[in-house]
Amino acid sequence: MSTEANNNEKSKKEGHGAVILHNPNVKEADADVLYHFALNTESHNFKDMFGDVKFVCVGGSPRRMGHFANFIMKELHYQLPAGQALTNIAKATDRYALYKIGPVLAASHGMGIPSVSIMLHEIIKLLFHAGAKDVLFFRIGTCGGLGLEAGTVVVTEQPVDGLLRPQMDMQILGKVVTREAKLDPDLCEELVSCASIHDTFNTIKGKTMCTMDFYEGQARLDGAICEYTEEEKAEFLQKCYNNGIRNIEMESLCFAAMCHQANIKGAVACVTLLDRLKEDQIDVSEKTLKSWDERPAHLVARLIKNRLNIA
Ligand SMILES: O=P(O)(O)O[C@@H]1C[C@H](O)[C@@H](CO)O1
Numbered sequence: 658m659s660t661e662a663n664n665n666e667k668s669k670k671e672g673h674g675a676v677i678l679h680n681p682n683v684k685e686a687d688a689d690v691l692y693h694f695a696l697n698t699e700s701h702n703f704k705d706m707f708g709d710v711k712f713v714c715v716g717g718s719p720r721r722m723g724h725f726a727n728f729i730m731k732e733l734h735y736q737l738p739a740g741q742a743l744t745n746i747a748k749a750t751d752r753y754a755l756y757k758i759g760p761v762l763a764a765s766h767g768m769g770i771p772s773v774s775i776m777l778h779e780i781i782k783l784l785f786h787a788g789a790k791d792v793l794f795f796r797i798g799t800c801g802g803l804g805l806e807a808g809t810v811v812v813t814e815q816p817v818d819g820l821l822r823p824q825m826d827m828q829i830l831g832k833v834v835t836r837e838a839k840l841d842p843d844l845c846e847e848l849v850s851c852a853s854i855h856d857t858f859n860t861i862k863g864k865t866m867c868t869m870d871f872y873e874g875q876a877r878l879d880g881a882i883c884e885y886t887e888e889e890k891a892e893f894l895q896k897c898y899n900n901g902i903r904n905i906e907m908e909s910l911c912f913a914a915m916c917h918q919a920n921i922k923g924a925v926a927c928v929t930l931l932d933r934l935k936e937d938q939i940d941v942s943e944k945t946l947k948s949w950d951e952r953p954a955h956l957v958a959r960l961i962k963n964r965l966n967i968a
């Protein structure tokens with residue numbers, strides 16, 4: 658049986674909408690430690706704490722996700738119990754930040770695939786232990802655009818790696834293991850449909866190139882090392898554009914591959930900070946950056962509100 662058929666079979670057995678763990682070791686263990694979130698199934702009641710989670714929103718920076726947590730709390734008109742303030746659940750560690758706002762979990766994931774991978778392993782286990790079902794995942798991030806006005810939001814149709822392949826290659830036990838990087842097409846459409854004609858920015862769909870590095874991996878000329886010419890850079894980025902790639906970032910491939918394996922519907926929306934066909938350096942004011950940062954969050958907030966029937 659193919660891995661995908663196997664996943665579907667498991668999904669049926671474990672109940673529709675359940676988060677799938679492809680790991681008998683964790684399922685059979687008496688206790689589990691989520692080290693990078695400073696959480697432990699022995700000292701925390703995951704079912705009570707996280708059983709009602711329906712939306713997980715992730716992004717690189719802990720500060721951005723803290724702002725997002727406050728923003729979504731207002732958007733959902735969510736009232737914290739009297740005397741309580743919104744706190745970082747993972748405050749005992751400085752690896753990631755974690756906030757819960759009713760059915761929404763907001764977490765930071767740091768930069769790049771290794772960092773987002775650790776975060777997703779632990780968040781997926783958290784949801785499994787909590788018995789959460791029908792959970793949607795969103796990555797709200799920043800990126801470099803290709804042929805787009807800076808500030809445009811790109812919703813990823815298909816992530817590809819630095820070789821333009823829709824797959825994530827991992828090195829496990831001395832071998833290359835290839836995983837499909839698949840996002841949910843309906844969720845992608847639903848997120849794009851949350852764009853409004855009143856928005857002061859454009860929202861488009863496109864392929865996203867996910868790289869292992871910000872500088873050479875993204876064909877920049879301004880890293881500490883660069884062994885290609887400006888012409889070679891331009892030729893490669895043009896090839897990406899011609900292949901339907903509209904933005905470049907560093908997490909979507911792993912996000913898509915892990916969501917797909919875990920039976921979770923995921924979507925990625927990133928705001929472009931510059932047009933990589935024109936420039937390499939991000940040189941925008943802090944104020945502009947902050948307002949651009951919030952754009953993917955606005956789309957996701959609208960989707961969540963629609964789903965929860967909140968006006
Ligand atoms: O979610 P963020 O904005 O961190 O995503 C992109 C990709 C890298 O992590 C980082 C590089 O500046 O920004």
Ligand SMILES: O=c1cc[nH]c(=O)[nH]1
Pocket residue numbers: 799800801802871875905906907930
């Ligand atoms: O150019 C950019 C901007 C943000 N994030 C990236 O990965 N690349």
